Amino acid sequence: MSVREIRLFGDPILKTPSAEIRDLASASGLIQDLIDTTSLSGRAGVAATQIGVGLSAFAYNVEGEIGYLINPKITELSGDLVPMEEGCLSVPGLWHQAMRHTVARATGFQLDGSRIEISGEGLMAQALQHEIDHLSGILYLERLEKQERKLAFKALREQAWFTR
Template identity: 60%
Template sequence: MTVREIRLYGDPVLRTPCAEITEIDDGTRALVTDLLDTVKLPGRAGVAAPQIGVGLRAFSYNVDGDIGYILNPRIVEVRGEAEPTGEGCLSVPNLWHDARRHPYARAEGIDLDGKKLVLEGTGLFAQMLQHETDHLDGMVYLQRLDKETRREAMKQVRESSWF
């Protein structure tokens, strides 16, 4: 079991859009194993590859006991008005703010066999799909906050012991 260290806000890997996975090899399989091992710790709904220092489009999830992964995911559908939803991030520890998320999301990607994989859901699962896909696009949830909340969140980041 390899639980990887989580990269923290300010690390350039978190602000860089990830590359597509073009070859499923031993490195890709090891990445998926590390993502799954890392997301299984308590309190984790998802871990994206850049959060463990890898600039590839992959993430793992652990929502209500449903654990899995997806490679090269893209959000292909959202439904409902985006609404403020309480959200935190392993890369921004100890902060919790309302980010605007759609109540339903559907993502498509592939599995380790190269077969199409569809993940969809509502509530926390939809939020996780949007949050983790944002990571793969070089975005941290702080960028989804309204202007005033973001200003306060950035102040909290600057004053934190980990930054």
Template identity: 45%
Template sequence: MTVQSIRLFGDPVLRTPADPVRTFDKELRQLVADLIDTMHEKEGAGLAAPQLGVGLRVFTFDIDDVVGHIANPVLEFTDEEEQEGPEGCLSIPGLYFDTKRRQNVIAKGFNEYGDPLQIVGTGLMARCLQHETDHLDGVLFLDRLEGETKRAAMKAVREAEWFNPDAPPVIKLSPSELHGTIR
């Protein structure tokens, strides 16, 4: 078991788009194992490589006892149906806010060996696939919040024990400016 430290809100790696995985080798398989071990240790539903400080497009998930991973995911939305519900993040520990996401999504990418992979997600799995893909694009779920909810979230971040005011975070202003937004 190799549990790694999780990067927290304010760390620039969380705002940097990750590079595509180009080499599907033993090192990638070790990264996937580290992501799974860390995700389970921290009781998360998903964990992206940038959250461990690794700028590669790969993440893991554990939703309804389905544990998996995907590298270089591309999301396709099968319809316009939306969901809204509580969302949190291991890089923003202890804070949860209602976040709008698409209800249904298909993620296409590759497994740790470079074999094509497709994950069909609905409900919580769809939320996780979108959340973790956002991490790979340098986007946090806080960026998807609006109005009073966003103000309350930022106040909660500033008051959190783990927040470092010496490393001011970058907040994106509008979800409509983000890659992969709900349309």
């Protein structure tokens, strides 16, 4: 398939909750595009909404582990809620301390209909939370503490790609 263009902050699809995928097998092209798009260097994950598709799926590439989830749900958040350095392909050039749990577990489906569970600590926990937030129409900027959010939006307005 292909590497898809990433939608940027301000695109309405990034604020729109995704729809459940009912026919899993029909999502094979989308899943391949997500994996191809995520496979580029420096990408821990890409949600379908980030490539302009309002369906509930994402791919991840964390520490060499590549995979995907269709219709994912967070089933457990544990460990401390701590500030983690976080960026987003849809908000390029910005990195801020987002509040995330240190451990996360999610379930979802594979193309063949099998249910899968993924859990992780650190970067994997962060990626699960970040990508599933995208599918709910939430950007990481909304997870910032108040003062950090003010700094982020000031920096956002100064980005060359940002349009009003």
